[in-house]
Amino acid sequence: MAVGPRLALVPGEPGSIGPELCVRLAQRGHGCRLTVLADPEHLYAAAQALNLPLRCKAAGDECAAGELAVIPFRAPMPMHPGHLVPANSAQVIAALQRAGQGCLQGEFDGMVTGPVHKAAVNAAGIAYVGTTELLAEQAGVPVVMMLATESLRVALVTTHLPLREVPDALSPALFERTLRIVRDDLRRRFGLIEPRLGVLGLNPHAGEDGVLGREEIDIMIPVMEKLRAEGFQLQGPLPADTAFIPARLAQCDVIVAMYHDQGLPVLKYSGFDNAVNITLGLPYPRVAVDHGTALDLAGTGRASDESLWQAVRLCRKLALQGATA
Structure with missing residues (x-):
């Protein structure tokens, strides 16, 4: 039986390093019940490029190493590592809003987010300053x-x-x-x-x-x-x-x-x-990676997942601290 806080993970945009960082994270134990909100096909493509095992399962299912529980958010356009397609930006914003709503309603105990490219989102006609501001507006609180x-x-x-x-x-x-x-x-x-x-x-x-x-x-x-x-x-x-x-x-x-x-x-x-x-x-812990979309590294296998790993670890810790405060 999975133990630990229930965390939502939004990896960021197709074409960025976000999907491959999730695949790397799946190979590690993380001590929480993690649900990824993304397009499973993009996760599988990233796993194939990295030559790493991956199995996407339904949200709430037990996950072992090499497995991820996924709430599917299908992107309308294919993923090409190193290239962002503004038409896919609505999928990313919808996933962020869904994860935030899940935290507000108690479905998740915290939220981890990958990098989002502001220019690409705005090029899609979506007014977006940053994920911090988006989640603050959704929750109706200053942050x-x-x-x-x-x-x-x-x-x-x-x-x-x-x-x-x-x-x-x-x-x-x-x-x-x-x-x-x-x-x-x-x-x-x-x-x-x-x-x-x-x-x-x-x-x-x-x-x-x-x-x-x-x-x-x-x-x-x-x-x-x-x-x-x-x-x-x-x-x-x-x-x-x-x-x-x-x-x-x-x-x-x-x-x-x-x-x-x-x-x-x-x-x-x-x-x-x-x-x-x-x-x-925010009324829930939200932790993000401290780097951008790193388009020059996407698809090369050289991107480090250390910041994402640290984000999950800290979000887990903050969720546990909040539960006992």
């Missing part, structure tokens, strides 16, 4: 993107925005909401009683007392003082160029960055193969 390795966590106040739009997006309400979500989910899902948040300033040198920008003075510090009075453990605003030194990181459970490329380059440098993307604030 925070946090990426993590074994040794570092980085949460983001703003995500997929052009850099010139970031200062205008950094409002007191958004900043406060982000800090609350990060603290609450680190407590609820990661078991940290009083998580320590290291908060980066927006500007170089954290604004240097207003000389290099006033966002720290006008927006960030008042919010942080308010939350400290409630018991939040906050450090900062910290200059981003020195926040990642070991002595500083030893004092923090998470670094909160103001924008995408402020914190993520350091995290990806520190452990790209082991990094995962966690959506905080």
Whole structure:
């Protein structure tokens, strides 16, 4: 009898490395009841290209090594590794929405997602910013993107925005909401009683007392003082160029960055193969791989499934933690 949490896995787009990563994952034990939402024919094609065994079974069936339980989402166009067909994008979005709905209704205890190519989805006429935003809209809750390795966590106040739009997006309400979500989910899902948040300033040198920008003075510090009075453990605003030194990181459970490329380059440098993307604030755990569609690797057999493996392992752990919280 299968044991462990029930997890939904959406591998991403046909033509990306997603299907072959699922095939590699099927060869490992993962300690959970995993259901893949994808086109079985694409999974079989990936298995044949990799020369690995695969048997697709009905959702809920017992699975051994080399087997996957699958909810079929048939793609209208054939899969060609390394090439994305926008006509297949609707299948991917439908699978994501189905997995999210299954989590909201208690069918699944958590969700793991592979890479999705934003340009291909939008080329199909589907308005899509990212899976994080899609799942947040479906659940009707504000969320925070946090990426993590074994040794570092980085949460983001703003995500997929052009850099010139970031200062205008950094409002007191958004900043406060982000800090609350990060603290609450680190407590609820990661078991940290009083998580320590290291908060980066927006500007170089954290604004240097207003000389290099006033966002720290006008927006960030008042919010942080308010939350400290409630018991939040906050450090900062910290200059981003020195926040990642070991002595500083030893004092923090998470670094909160103001924008995408402020914190993520350091995290990806520190452990790209082991990094995962966690959506905080959802009523269920969602963990994604921390890499793109890697079209240059699709079909070559060289793509590593380590990030997907780590995502499944962490989602399982978070689901178990949530069940006992």
